[in-house]
Amino acid sequence: MGQRSIKGSLELAKSIKLRRNELNLTIEEAASKAGVGTKTWSRYESGESIRKDKGRGVCKALNWHSLPGKEESDISSTLDMNEYRNHEAWSSYIMDTFGKLAAISFAIGSDILLDYSEEDMEKLSSMPRGSHVGEIGVSWLASLLPSQFLMRYDYEFLYVLRDTVTRFRLQASAGIQIKAHSVIEELVLYLFVEASQFIMESIEPDMENDDVDTYDNWDEWIFDIFDDMDLITFLYSDRYLTNDDMYHFNHWLERQFYC
DSSP states (O other): OOSSEEOOOHHHHHHHHHHHHHTTOOHHHHHHHHTSOHHHHHHHHTTOOEEHHHHHHHHHHHTOSSOTTSOGGGGOOSOOHHHHHTSTTOOHHHHHHHOHHHHHHHHHHHHHHHHHHHHHHHHHTTSOTTOOGGGSSOOHHHHHSOGGGGGGOOHHHHHHHHHHHHHHHHHHHTTOOOOOOSHHHHHHHHHHHHHHHHHHTTOOOOTTTSOGGGGGGTTTHHHHHHSSSHHHHHHSSOOOOOTTSTTSGGGTTSOOOOO
């Protein structure tokens, strides 16, 4: 795919905004459909470049086959390994252990989760202490995080969440083994997969070079790291957790798991 970004322009920005309005989408709705943060989408509408791995999401959000004035090859949905190997959150460990799709979903998902957490932190920073993500209008994190503890997701929690994302990204770039010793670390890795799902499922296999069957199971790598499905069982199955449960919010930061 050559360069990592699709060059922006005022003409492309105008087309994106016009098309969004034609579809009666708010910036928040369009950003959600594209799998990016609202600030990122706003930058597209101001004429900034669009990263190629985000271009497919923009097209899907706007029901376009390709971006106006760009060839379809500019946002090719097949995978160019060189494109992602240069990503700041590329994990050679995940690539070698779980495959390229796992490493790509890690990179994409960590980008998106970082955007989401920083946007919500900015909004909460101007609200009274104790305010949570359920009070800020549009929050993509509010829909991704376990619902039982919604009122606990305040600025301080998001600070910890962002710090966990950042640490994983640093470990990835250093080629360090990715492990989850706490619930917050399991949760962040799970959210990488959830946040990247829209883009990952829009990627088409390279029929000549890829094992097509692996595209059906691209999201299973996190459970190989966890070695169980407890995160889903306890946090995403509407089960009520008491304070003494290891997956209760009060224990999310404790180092409970040893790989």
